Amino acid sequence: MGNQSETHYPLVKEATDAERIGMVKDIFKTIIPRYDFLNHFLSFRRDIAWRRLAVRRMRFLRTNRFLDVACGTGDLGIEAATHYSPISVVGLDFVKEMTDAAARKTQAKGLSSRIVFVNGDATALPFPDNNFDVAGIAFGIRNIPDRMRALREMMRVIVPGGQVMVLEITPPRGAIVKGLYHFYLNRILPRLARAFTSNPSAYIYLADSVMNFPSPEKFKTLMEEAGLTAVKKRALTLGVTYLHIGIKPGL
Ligand SMILES: C[S@@+](CC[C@H](N)C(=O)[O-])C[C@H]1O[C@@H](n2cnc3c(N)ncnc32)[C@H](O)[C@@H]1O
Structure with missing residues (x-):
């Protein structure tokens, strides 16, 4: 028998921007207790390796400060602070429950003096230039x-x-990998999510949002249009995830 109280979200393609923002806030508020476990489990622990690789590509030359945008439970910032001992980190997320969980984790790791968390919107960052x-x-x-x-x-x-x-999951190309990936995201992942979380629709949204994300080429172009230079993209784990890096001009 289905869970009568299960939330259902509109499809990404059918939702307005305001509806999507509301959905995202609702989703991330509700999945925190199992968030880290499911990230690691559903990605076969690749998410840890992907963040680690991104951190190894960081260069700290002037401010020794790292901003972790949409930080969630703080894993990217924690990895950066652990790897580069002189730096300080600010983690920003618009879901307070997420930054509260991130702060608890940071404290448990003895990193509270170097990582702070703020609530804010990625599209209006509360920091000077x-x-x-x-x-x-x-x-x-x-x-x-x-x-x-x-x-x-x-x-x-x-x-x-x-x-x-930018580290992001992308729908891979190539018929075989694409077929396997679609099967995993649409058939396996929702079942696993149903077994492990009180809001399985959140993981159905996850699959839907991955399908609707632009190709790595289009995303690279978007970064260039934003004004970034020397934009590079690197495929990770058969292209399931891409790491994009761009440089701010004007040095
Ligand atoms: C999939 S989680 C990723 C968390 C973390 N960066 C990680 O590596 O696990 C996405 C996060 O983005 C946050 N988020 C989404 N849109 C945001 C926005 N406009 N401003 C700030 N945070 C946002 C959500 O609240 C959520 O915590």
Whole structure:
């Protein structure tokens, strides 16, 4: 028998931007207790390796500050602070329950003196210009309808020569991998999510949002249109995820 109280969200293609933002807030508020576990489990722990690889590409030259946009439970910022001991990190997310969980995790790891969390919107960052060496967003930009605005904001707050990094899941190409991936996202993942979470629709939204994310080529062009230069994209794990890096001009 189905769960009568299960939430249902509209499809990404059919929702207005305002509806999508409301859905995203609702979804991330409700999945926190199992969020880290499911991220690791559903990606076969690849998410940890992907964030680690992004962190290894960061360059801290002037401010020694990293901004983790749409930080969720803080894993990208925690990885950066652990790897680069002199840096300080600001994690930003518009869901307070997420940053509360991130702050608890940071405290447990003894990193509270170097990582702070703020609640705010990725499309209107509450920071002055030229304030960080690197601004990164891991698995967040897919959830932001106005991606161009988010990219421009990340670029604004980093120093000239600084990096904007985007880690995001993309629908892979190639008939076989694509077929397997669609099968996993549409058939396996919702069942697993139903077994493990009180809001399985959140993981159906996840599959839908991945399907509706632009190709790596289109996303690279978007980063260039935002004004970033030397934009590079790197396929990870058969192209399931891409790491995009662009540089703010004007050094
Ligand atoms: C899939 S989670 C990713 C969390 C984390 N970066 C990670 O690597 O696990 C996406 C996060 O983006 C946040 N988010 C989505 N849109 C946002 C926006 N416009 N401003 C701030 N946070 C946003 C959500 O609240 C959620 O915590």
